[in-house]
Amino acid sequence: MKALHELSLTEASAGIARRRFSPVEYLDALHARANEVGGKVNAIVRPLWDEARAQAVKAGRRIARSGPRSALDGLPVGLKDIIDIAGHPTSCHSRILLDNQKSADAAVVARLRAAGAIFPAKLATHEFAIGGPAFDLPFPPARNPWNTAHHPGGSSSGSGAAVGANILPAALGTDTGGSVRHPASHCGIVGMKATYGLVSRRGVFPLAFTLDHVGPMTRTVADNALLLGMMAGHDPADPGSAAHKPENYARQMKKGLRGLTIGYVRHFHEKDQPASAEMATALDAAAKLLAKEGAKIKTITLPSLTEFAGVNRAILMSEAAAIHGKWLRERPGDYANITLRRLLPGLFMRAEDYVQAQRRRRELVAAVEAAFAEVDLLLTASSMDVACKIDDAEAVELTYPRQARTPFNVTGHPAMTMMCGVSKAEGLPLSLQLVGPSFGEAAIYRAAAAYERAAPWKDLRPAL
Amino acid sequence: MGAMIAMTEEEILARAAGITTGLKTHPKEVAEAIAASRRMAGAFTRPANETAEPMPAYAAPLPAKGSRA
Numbered sequence: 001m002k003a004l005h006e007l008s009l010t011e012a013s014a015g016i017a018r019r020r021f022s023p024v025e026y027l028d029a030l031h032a033r034a035n036e037v038g039g040k041v042n043a044i045v046r047p048l049w050d051e052a053r054a055q056a057v058k059a060g061r062r063i064a065r066s067g068p069r070s071a072l073d074g075l076p077v078g079l080k081d082i083i084d085i086a087g088h089p090t091s092c093h094s095r096i097l098l099d100n101q102k103s104a105d106a107a108v109v110a111r112l113r114a115a116g117a118i119f120p121a122k123l124a125t126h127e128f129a130i131g132g133p134a135f136d137l138p139f140p141p142a143r144n145p146w147n148t149a150h151h152p153g154g155s156s157s158g159s160g161a162a163v164g165a166n167i168l169p170a171a172l173g174t175d176t177g178g179s180v181r182h183p184a185s186h187c188g189i190v191g192m193k194a195t196y197g198l199v200s201r202r203g204v205f206p207l208a209f210t211l212d213h214v215g216p217m218t219r220t221v222a223d224n225a226l227l228l229g230m231m232a233g234h235d236p237a238d239p240g241s242a243a244h245k246p247e248n249y250a251r252q253m254k255k256g257l258r259g260l261t262i263g264y265v266r267h268f269h270e271k272d273q274p275a276s277a278e279m280a281t282a283l284d285a286a287a288k289l290l291a292k293e294g295a296k297i298k299t300i301t302l303p304s305l306t307e308f309a310g311v312n313r314a315i316l317m318s319e320a321a322a323i324h325g326k327w328l329r330e331r332p333g334d335y336a337n338i339t340l341r342r343l344l345p346g347l348f349m350r351a352e353d354y355v356q357a358q359r360r361r362r363e364l365v366a367a368v369e370a371a372f373a374e375v376d377l378l379l380t381a382s383s384m385d386v387a388c389k390i391d392d393a394e395a396v397e398l399t400y401p402r403q404a405r406t407p408f409n410v411t412g413h414p415a416m417t418m419m420c421g422v423s424k425a426e427g428l429p430l431s432l433q434l435v436g437p438s439f440g441e442a443a444i445y446r447a448a449a450a451y452e453r454a455a456p457w458k459d460l461r462p463a464l
Numbered sequence: 465m466g467a468m469i470a471m472t473e474e475e476i477l478a479r480a481a482g483i484t485t486g487l488k489t490h491p492k493e494v495a496e497a498i499a500a501s502r503r504m505a506g507a508f509t510r511p512a513n514e515t516a517e518p519m520p521a522y523a524a525p526l527p528a529k530g531s532r533a
Contacts, residue, residue, distance in 0.1 A: 210519075210520060306507065306508075307508050307509060309507070310504070310507030310508030311508045313504045313507065314504050314505065314507070314508065317501070317504060325482075328483065328486065329482050329483055329484075329485060329486065330485065332483075332485060332486040332489060332490055332493075333489055333490070337493070340490065340493055341493050341496060341497070344483070344486070344493055344494060344496075344497030344500075345497040345498075345500040345501040345504060346501075347481040347482075347483055347497065347501075348477060348481055348497055348498050348501035348502075349501050349504065349505065350505065353504075353505040355518050356508075356510050356511070356518075357508060358518035358519045358520075359510075359511045359516045359517070359518045359519075360508050360509060360510065360511055361518070361519045362511075362516065362517065362518065362519045363511055363516075365519065
């Protein structure tokens with residue numbers, strides 16, 4: 001039998017609805033878990049347990065009186081510390097914004113709060129969601145719960161580590177070049193970057209306006225679908241918000257794979273950025289399992305990863321420079337050195353290069369759209385390697401090009417990363433990525449749920 | 465007429481980008497950034513059609529509620 005802190009959102013929701021335990025008991029179990037292992041993974045930069053406990057008490061009374069407000073009522077969700085919560089600073093894990101007090105919730109937090117969710121912690125991030133694991137910042141970098149000597153992925157590093165370590169059942173991350181899916185890949189959890197504009201970015205510190213997404217990070221596919229369903233919705237105050245009706249993403253999850261055609265993009269990990277042997281084998285095994293469960297698998301060719309990465313970088317650097325230009329010019333020494341080195345090139349990008357990248361982007365979008373005329377979903381690699389050592393700067397640097405996540409920030413299509421094995425050599429998670437057409441999240445959850453049911457990884461957790 | 469001051473290419477680019485403080489305090493990082501920006505600018509194919517529209521296309525705002533238009 002699972003301990004309370006090991007329960008998923010869905011399991012905890014059912015337990016609370018059946019009065020087997022209260023939101024306070026669940027939260028206290030997670031708090032105890034945080035006290036036990038938190039110092040090993042450094043996931044939390046600002047604990048808010050007392051405030052969350054008061055909210056859990058209220059939720060418990062409310063549920064006893066009139067039943068739960070939603071399936072999230074009284075349940076905790078962690079927030080990457082670039083997402084605003086009223087009454088607390090949003091530090092972006094930076095000394096530049098240590099006192100950046102916020103008076104209002106981000107739109108996505110307000111939506112979750114209205115559904116009854118509570119927020120026990122602000123979580124570590126790479127500085128401004130772009131740096132890397134840095135040791136010269138006010139907070140230490142988060143570490144991988146599967147092996148704390150290793151990188152948890154980033155930039156939503158604390159979100160990945162907290163969920164992977166069973167400190168929280170769910171957290172929000174942000175994803176501009178893969179920052180929800182990278183930690184999901186390395187921490188053995190489920191991370192979704194939904195269609196651009198599906199989740200409001202209002203109240204989230206921007207990195208690159210046309211690439212930024214907010215996404216749910218959970219241990220199970222069902223939890224991810226539940227959380228995204230509560231996060232999604234049109235926000236007229238976010239200029240990029242899509243006027244798309246929220247859906248019940250869980251509805252199709254039991255349908256199975258029969259009738260779905262999945263395009264397997266082999267060249268990403270076989271030719272463009274050759275993956276480790278274990279990762280490549282795990283991806284082939286996942287494709288076989290999806291076929292065995294009823295999907296038709298077809299090889300698909302897209303433009304090379306280099307093209308997508310080049311466009312992503314040119315756009316990201318230029319847009320980020322517009323946000324950070326003043327601080328880069330006036331106080332460069334206040335950034336971690338790794339962040340400074342990542343942001344500075346943006347000051348030297350030419351306007352023409354930015355526009356050229358946005359023109360090429362349209363061609364890349366068209367190429368991916370053409371693939372979706374042939375298949376329902378795409379299967380690709382997420383990371384090409386398992387997590388490297390956190391203090392190996394050269395290896396950390398390589399994790400950024402050696403991935404297949406940025407294509408779908410460039411195109412805006414929804415993409416999810418989940419575990420597809422454990423490396424025998426290193427005992428660290430292996431991962432896959434499922435990609436859908438715009439607003440095709442329900443089909444991704446359907447395929448991911450079928451894979452999760454059929455594969456033996458669901459209950460594998462790190463022994464911290 | 466003032467005397468010509470010899471500047472390196474890095475100094476010229478850093479001045480043009482307004483990063484004179486950074487050039488003094490972090491010269492190595494600024495030099496790396498200039499090189500990186502050149503690599504990034506050449507890291508993707510330019511569309512062959514010179515008149516291709518970039519993404520995202522500009523869209524005029526819809527008339528606001530209560531607009532006199």
